[in-house]
Amino acid sequence: MHSFKELLKDFDSKFSVRHFPNDPATLYDSSQYILSLGGKRVRPVMCLMGNELFDDINPDAYHVATAIELFHNFSLIHDDIMDKAPLRRGMPTVHAKFGESTALLAGDVMLVMCYEYLNKINEIHRKQILSLFNKTALEVSEGQQLDMDFEKLDSVSLDEYIRMIELKTSVLLGASLKLGAIIGGASEGNVNHLYEFGKNLGIAFQIQDDYLDAFGDPDKFGKQVGGDIMANKKTFLLIHTLDVAEEQLKHELLHLMQTNPPDKVQRVLAIMKACNADAWAKEFKEKYVLQAMNHLEEIAVMSKRKEPLRELAQFLVQRDH
Amino acid sequence: MHSFKELLKDFDSKFSVRHFPNDPATLYDSSQYILSLGGKRVRPVMCLMGNELFDDINPDAYHVATAIELFHNFSLIHDDIMDKAPLRRGMPTVHAKFGESTALLAGDVMLVMCYEYLNKINEIHRKQILSLFNKTALEVSEGQQLDMDFEKLDSVSLDEYIRMIELKTSVLLGASLKLGAIIGGASEGNVNHLYEFGKNLGIAFQIQDDYLDAFGDPDKFGKQVGGDIMANKKTFLLIHTLDVAEEQLKHELLHLMQTNPPDKVQRVLAIMKACNADAWAKEFKEKYVLQAMNHLEEIAVMSKRKEPLRELAQFLVQRDH
Secondary structure (H helix, E strand, O other), X not given: OOOHHHHHHHHHHHHOOXXXXXXXXXXXXXXXXXXXXXXXXXXXXXXHHHHHOOOOOOHHHHHHHXXXXXXXXXXXXXXXXXXOOOEEOOEEOHHHHHOHHHHHXXXXXXXXXXXXXXXXXXXXXXXXXXXXXXXXXXXXXXXXXXXXXXXXXXOOXXXXXXXXXXXXXXXXXXXXXXXXXXXXXXXXXXXXXXXXXXXXXXXXXXXXHHHHHHHOOXXXXXXXXXXXXXOOOOOHHHHHHHHHOOHHHHHHHHHHHHHOOOOHHHHHHHHHHHOXXXXXXXXXXXXHHHHHHHHHHHOOOOHHXXXXXXXXXXXXXXXXX | OOOHHHHHHHHHHHHOOOXXXXXXXXXXXXXXXXXXXXXXXXXXXXXXXXXXXXXXXXHHHHXXXXXXXXXXXXXXXXXXXXXXXXXXXXXXXXHHHHOHHHHHHHHHHHHHHHHHHHOOOOHHHHHHHHHHHHHHHHHHHHHHHHHHHHHOOOOOOHHHHHHHHHHHHHHHHHHHHHHHHHHOOXXXXXXXXXXXXXXXXXXXHHHHHHHHHHHOOHHHHOOOOOHHHHOOOOOHHHHHHHHHOOHHHHHHHHHHHHHOOOOHHHHHHHHHHHOOHHHHHHHHHHHXXXXXXXXXXXXXXXXXXXXXXXXXXXXXXXXXX
């Protein structure tokens, strides 16, 4: 068994190669560019962990992990185009650097390369792996579409928001673990518990992310606290606050969102606190963490083998930055 | 054996279903929309023909043919975004109707659905089919990138232009036949001759297309003759004319391209004719048709079985509209 850090080092050394042909450089250098910006590589390492929970790591798990990381980067390139984002990891986004058309194609070839890596694996698992990968790829796109749809709506229910986050963020975490577990020869029951572990963890992660953006320690958070509030972004906190606030506070909150006064962030935060949204978010996150841990416990392997996944869970949802 | 028309009817009836989930409709209705605009369905039928050249049509060939047609439509959606094209088959393009972000995602899920169809086929051929499909998908994107790169260049050589057309247009025609032939159990040698037949036919088709845009009969052509000339589009005719024109004519041609006078089309046509570009294009096209037919003859099956492919070749490169 290996720790997250050990697997990360292992994956990084294998992943740090050029994944594309040389020509035309105008196309493939732009695909390779986003990979050079780094990233936490959480998803591919989760794939390796999913494999190792059940068996020694099979070389095929590296192919699948590579496909997962390429898929994640494909979605970043295309999402950044849609969001018109200028920066990614502090550097120009692909479309900002190479133009929208090339970025669009750079994403397309990245997605095709995913399938090229998936095609390398042993045929025993190929059909099942492809099927789960396809399902997940569709769901991530559905999540992105719902996110864009929600931006145009005045109000979104908490359930709808959870479903969107599940699709946009969580299913890929669940699938990363599950794809690895399939390669590791896990039973269907175990595989599904692992998927649910990852999915619930993903939702908890997003709640944490929304919480930190509003209530995080600016010194530790690394980016400006209150960015979501400034942008009127629908978050767990905002949706909950609008749900529970009394008429007057709700009216004030909506007014702040429309008028954007200079003290908007601190006044919105005060309303959120008055509605106990901070305490609610902590509890709500814990609910998902607990569900995740329950699924992890259900997996029929020796408890000791689950240690790296418990550490991963701590790392993802207990972080304060 | 079936004629192109018979296979087209057969494919169309199977393809005329919804290929996507219902929800979110904001995403999947936009993917389905472009399929509802119709199309000649040449590529999927070529896949069926490639299969039937060697054996009765295997049900898997319909899955592959469907993937090919979805891939073609995926590339149309994304190309239309890049080209900022308002119309496709006389109707609003996907991005014009649903917005660029949704169109981008609609293309992405269409590409994923290709792999969902490819994953349905028997595992004997899955790896080989996926490998050729991936290679072709990358090449088509490379061709699109080169096309965009060439737009920014003052001059492009004939060889560079042929290579771009090969990637952007021809390889998918060759691959459509080859994918079908693989399903049909053809030998490697036969499969490769069939691929070259399709690829050479594709180049001949493009030369014909460029020719008709300039010298076609307006009554038969269906769209305005001279559109390429108006837009200074690099075509076989323009590249050749710039290659062979004497200094004064070349100077005049470049001047017309820069100044866009009202009589630009007829004056450019006159220069092309003075350089015998029309006769050259016919000969140049025939060279590729001949190469295609030579590859077809090399395929070791009874000559009678090749009749539908000979008809297809006639249809594609002898048309006057």
